[in-house]
Amino acid sequence: MAKQKRNAFYAQSGGVTAVINASACGVIETARRHKDRIGKVYAGRDGIIGALTEDLIDTGKESATAIAALRSTPSGAFGSCRYKLKSLEANRREYERLIEVFRAHDIGYFFYNGGGDSADTCFKVSQLSEAMGYPVQAIHVPKTIDNDLAFTDCCPGxxxxxxxxxxxxxxxxxxxxxxxxxxxxxxxxxxxxxxxxxxxxxxxxxxxxxxxxxxxxxxxxxxxxxxxxxxxxxxxxxxxxxxxxxxxxxxxxxxxxxxxxxxxxxxxxxxxxxxxxxxxxxxxxxxxxxxxxxxxxxxxxxxHIASKTDVTQAYALGRKAVELALQGHNAVMPTIERLSDAPYKYRIGMAPLAKVANVEKFMPRDFISKDGFGITEKCRRYLRPLIQGEDYPRFTNGLPRYVSLKNVAVPKKLAAFDLK
The missing domain is CATH 3.40.50.460 (Phosphofructokinase domain)
Known part of the structure; x- marks a missing residue:
């Protein structure tokens, strides 16, 4: 028996990066290749705020060419925000609102692209959706220039x-x-x-x-x-x-x-x-x-000077997020698992959000020189592969040619929601 076809929701969170849109590209292009399982792909305008206020964007209104151009466009194409949802106990109404919006738009897949705080939100949504009788597969897509997410060798951006x-x-x-x-x-x-x-x-x-x-x-x-x-x-x-x-x-x-x-x-x-x-x-x-x-x-x-390794991994993790959801996984994050430094080899793994959320990864002491003012050879071996390669955007008249999406709004179905 074929599984029910459901819509997907994607949002960008926190400070944006040079490659967060490459992850968006990976999510959307992969979802489009699975039209038998995923219907529409909505994006949140200005991140999770778009979900709370039911300000959704229909990515289906964008051409394949425009979505492909996201791979080489910096910043957040759908808008991001620094908006931290409180704990379930402190503000249950916001989480219930998310589920209410997802239910209204038949959203069964939630892809949240961000750092540690968004991993926590993603995990809480997966928990509450089950409790409310409306299961949502919540997959966190890692992103942070700080490189401080646990259980992944490095972070896109x-x-x-x-x-x-x-x-x-x-x-x-x-x-x-x-x-x-x-x-x-x-x-x-x-x-x-x-x-x-x-x-x-x-x-x-x-x-x-x-x-x-x-x-x-x-x-x-x-x-x-x-x-x-x-x-x-x-x-x-x-x-x-x-x-x-x-x-x-x-x-x-x-x-x-x-x-x-x-x-x-x-x-x-x-x-x-x-x-x-x-x-x-x-x-x-x-x-x-x-x-x-x-x-x-x-x-x-x-x-304009993005690392090719970074761009490739950002796209791959967006793609993997969709694949994990289609495989039935929930409350997980795709990760980078390093296999060797030189030649640089890695594979895409998976980590449970229960362990990832709100955990910071710091520089190991043996990456920092004894005097505390430099880096060690071990750190250099870690860093070198991550900055390798150039993935230049297309230039027109001397400037990078970046894409600006139409971001067509989805008609609202619910009453307005007050962000407090």
Whole structure:
């Protein structure tokens, strides 16, 4: 007896990446190849908020060419959001609303593309849907530039950020080196990474080209005297140096160098400004002339220099998410399982969301040098394959040609829902 054909819902969550749309492409194209099992594929406008407010997008209105172009387009094609659903006990009405919307639109597959918080939401939806008598197969599609999801070797989005940070550090360091005799001696760049220093670690790859770099990781407590001594040593030895600081760098008491006192929608401390703090410390203590920069959105949106490995894996995990759902799996996440470093080999695995949700993966201590300011060869072996290859978008008149979808709304069937 053939299984009932049901619709699918896909949403993007949290900070977007250069390759999150490649995962969307993988989900939608794979679903279209299984029209006997999956009917319409809806997307949430602005992420999970689209589901709560019944603001759905009919991806069936997009041509095959437009969907294929998502693979080389950065950011979130359907819109994303930083909206954390509370626990079932604290706000059951939101989860019940999700199931109500899914029921109204005959949605039986839920593909949520995001990081740790979205993995938790995905898991809760799978639990509640069963309890409410409307089963929904909830599959989490991993995405985070922070590379901090557990049970997967790497996360889509990270490889491209790592490539951008490594290339930018290399090129900026060449600039500083050329002017060091009479101008800037220290260049400080701030990268993302609240609790895990994977992004900052990528800058350590430039040491292979003789660039003197000091890296400040969230995993290593900031020691001001040791840091300043290391910077001064490199400037005296090379005439200049580059400092890469993770936004999550913190003091011994746990306070962030860059904490602004505000909180984001997920309840996390609002960070930003570690670079000028560090640069001014160098100026005041050592007197070296400096420049600083914050990579910010530039690092996560740089599709023009995306890692081919990253693009390939992002698409593969989106495709695998649909395949897992069709195989009957629920409350799981497709993962990357590394088989070897060189040559780089991996396979797509699967992890239960009960173990993935709300678990952060930090830099192993043996990936960080003994002095705490660089990376080890073991870390280099891990990073190198993830930044390999170029997957350039199509260029027109000198600029990347990215796709903007029509995002046609699906007619609403339910009463309005107030987001509180």
């Amino acid at each position: 990270f490889g491209s950020v790592a490539k951008y940070v490594a290339v930018s550090t290399l090129e900026a360091s060449f600039d500083v080196r050329s002017m060091a005799k009479t101008s800037t001696k220290v260049f400080v760049v701030e990268v993302m990474g609240r609790h895990a220093g994977w992004i900052a670690a990528a800058a350590g790859l430039v040491e292979e080209q003789g660039i003197p770099v000091v890296i400040l990781f969230p995993e290593i407590v900031f020691d001001e005297p040791e840091f300043l001594a290391r910077v001064d040593q490199l400037v005296r030895q090379h005439g200049y140096c580059t400092v890469v600081v993770s936004e999550g760098c913190h003091h011994a008491d746990g306070s962030f160098l860059a904490e602004q006192g505000a909180r984001d929608a997920f309840g996390h401390a609002q960070l930003g400004g570690a670079a000028p703090v560090v640069a001014n410390l160098i100026k005041q203590a050592l007197g070296h002339k400096f420049h600083w920069a914050v990579a910010d959105y530039l690092q996560r949106s740089a599709r």
